Amino acid sequence: MALRTESILVNMGPHHPSTHGVFRMRFIFDGEVIVDMEPVFGYLHRGIEKLAEGRTYAQNIPFTDRLDYLSSMTNNLAYVLAVEKLAGIPVPERAEYLRVIMSELMRICNHLLAVGFLLNELGAFFTPLMYMFREREKVLDLFEMVCGQRLTYNYMRLGGVSHDIPPEFLPAAKKFVREMPGRIDEYERLLSENEILLFRTKGVGILPREQAINASASGPVLRASGVRWDIRRADPYSIYDRLDFDIPTGEVGDTYDRYMVRIKEMRQSTRILEQALEQLPGGSVCTRVPQLVRPPAGEAYGHIEAPKGELGFYLVSDGSVAPYRFKIRSPSFINLTALRDMVRGWKLADAVVIFGSIDIVLGEVDR
Amino acid sequence: MTVELSAADIAAKLSQRFPGAVLESGGATVLVESHRLLEVARFLKETPGLDFDYVTSITAVDYCHYFEVIYHLISIQHNHTLVLKTRCHTRHNPTVPSVVALWQGAELQEREIYDLMGIAFSGHPNLKRILTWEGFPGHPLRRDYL
Numbered sequence: 327m328a329l330r331t332e333s334i335l336v337n338m339g340p341h342h343p344s345t346h347g348v349f350r351m352r353f354i355f356d357g358e359v360i361v362d363m364e365p366v367f368g369y370l371h372r373g374i375e376k377l378a379e380g381r382t383y384a385q386n387i388p389f390t391d392r393l394d395y396l397s398s399m400t401n402n403l404a405y406v407l408a409v410e411k412l413a414g415i416p417v418p419e420r421a422e423y424l425r426v427i428m429s430e431l432m433r434i435c436n437h438l439l440a441v442g443f444l445l446n447e448l449g450a451f452f453t454p455l456m457y458m459f460r461e462r463e464k465v466l467d468l469f470e471m472v473c474g475q476r477l478t479y480n481y482m483r484l485g486g487v488s489h490d491i492p493p494e495f496l497p498a499a500k501k502f503v504r505e506m507p508g509r510i511d512e513y514e515r516l517l518s519e520n521e522i523l524l525f526r527t528k529g530v531g532i533l534p535r536e537q538a539i540n541a542s543a544s545g546p547v548l549r550a551s552g553v554r555w556d557i558r559r560a561d562p563y564s565i566y567d568r569l570d571f572d573i574p575t576g577e578v579g580d581t582y583d584r585y586m587v588r589i590k591e592m593r594q595s596t597r598i599l600e601q602a603l604e605q606l607p608g609g610s611v612c613t614r615v616p617q618l619v620r621p622p623a624g625e626a627y628g629h630i631e632a633p634k635g636e637l638g639f640y641l642v643s644d645g646s647v648a649p650y651r652f653k654i655r656s657p658s659f660i661n662l663t664a665l666r667d668m669v670r671g672w673k674l675a676d677a678v679v680i681f682g683s684i685d686i687v688l689g690e691v692d693r
Numbered sequence: 694m695t696v697e698l699s700a701a702d703i704a705a706k707l708s709q710r711f712p713g714a715v716l717e718s719g720g721a722t723v724l725v726e727s728h729r730l731l732e733v734a735r736f737l738k739e740t741p742g743l744d745f746d747y748v749t750s751i752t753a754v755d756y757c758h759y760f761e762v763i764y765h766l767i768s769i770q771h772n773h774t775l776v777l778k779t780r781c782h783t784r785h786n787p788t789v790p791s792v793v794a795l796w797q798g799a800e801l802q803e804r805e806i807y808d809l810m811g812i813a814f815s816g817h818p819n820l821k822r823i824l825t826w827e828g829f830p831g832h833p834l835r836r837d838y839l
Binding site: 367368371373375376537539540541542543553555560627629636638640642650651653655659660662663664692693 | 763
């Protein structure tokens, strides 16, 4: 007698602990193996692009905090860079340094969470994550010193930053930078050669180099696939051309490489921080900019290497006080393009890990 | 350092290859006829020396009397950029050819434009709403949507 088989549809999410927000994956299974997957999202869509069209350029800065709420500083930076490009606003050197310092602290913070939650997905429930939180807490304390906030900073301004750093910031930041390499060694001792981690991530969810480029992947996902592409080097903004750092890349583009690239990037960020804190010049931290900036009619695309990938703002001005069009090129959203091909052929438990290794924040996917 | 390719040079190359396809060029921007978009995009991707292998961002702007679709292209190999634009002059079912066959990275971005701006992409493998839900009335990013 011929056995009748059929594929099963499984809905994972939108409320599922491994999706870090409201994200749904519609799986088609053949037995235990994933045949197809469709990502479904938009549950957190707040229409930020539309809302921004009704507010002035300066009023839009807090909106950017709420995109990728785990790396608000870099969101601020990408947006103010785009406006400064559009309106031709100069930035004092001290502010450039402060921006880079904050961005690299933010990158460390983001990668700590990315790695920590990846381990959560692997079943190391919250133990590694608590180690990561220990360091993240220090960074959040630093941010609290400079702007009084721990999550949505609203620190960057058109033409600079909102406050100069308080006197206690530099010693605390230097102490953090001194301690951080040892902490990363500690994570590596704990994790990088862990049997379970290797078994679950080596060779899992491979994104080949050509496909990573073709699918517009960016950030650690692209670099893990072996593409040496970092906007801090490819199209340097702020003062990155003066700083010395390497671009870590992976070889095969599997989940382990994505994990490893993030670990290595944290080390590079500490290197950048060391130099930037050392070279920090004096002077003012913000150019005097009129409250209502009216950039000349035209358009500008400003992009940065955010922790999750290329974050870009495409702004169109019609010469008024509000942007005519405010488009966010968000790395989390576009990095999801290749997810379907990455999970096909794997089992559900692997899909959770592969998804975790992309590192998305739904606030940025849905905007 | 990213080099912005001179749009004039590329426009000259394109006009030679596809007469009448280039409407305007200036800075790093080339504006092409929407029905020739796919062949132009293929030429940009596959011609040695240009090799635009990476599409950074695709977006659309509603200029009221026309829609503009903007492609930010990068060549990772050569580190140069180009902004490719095309326009559609109708508000009722504007359509632009899809470039998903060339760049997979366009897939979600074109769906987003379809959802929020109401521009259809012919040849897209799975063109449906992405951020709002099926049956959502209107396209929120249009200027006449209140």
